[in-house]
């Protein structure tokens with residue numbers, strides 16, 4: 001009986017160590033993607049969408065419309081890589097200027113940009129996985 005108790009305590013300990021070490025690895029990946037994503041955003045997106053995702057008047061939409069971003073979560077990777085050319089409503093304002101694609105961005109670049117923009121400017125989309133983004137990018141067109 002006593003051995004069994006010790007066994008279960010030991011087992012619980014091993015599982016909790018595994019659980020927490022995995023979690024912190026995810027958190028480290030998230031933090032790394034976020035920082036890299038910020039750099040990529042400054043280089044590739046900020047000119048139009050602004051340092052705080054505020055956009056530029058009636059020309060470039062803001063990235064602060066959390067409802068649009070959330071509702072289009074599955075499409076965001078395609079928008080980032082291949083651009084967008086349709087009438088959209090952002091924060092109650094219509095936009096129809098064309099966003100150019102940026103096909104030099106790799107799947108990892110896109111994932112990192114998604115982690116940054118999806119968790120900045122009021123957005124709270126959480127983590128994005130490279131495998132999912134890679135797979136999604138194959139179905140864009």
Ligand code: HEC
Nearest residue numbers: 044045048060061062063084085086088095096097098099
């Ligand atoms: C040359 C200016 C320009 C650049 C650079 C640019 N965008 Fe855009 N973006 C636009 C325009 C214009 C639209 C609206 C397109 C439309 O109405 O079809 C848009 C739309 C969007 C949207 C959907 C609407 C919204 O506001 O949420 C997202 C998300 C987005 N861009 C993210 C990005 C990201 C991330 C980058 C960098 C990788 C980027 N854009 C680079 C001009 C730009």
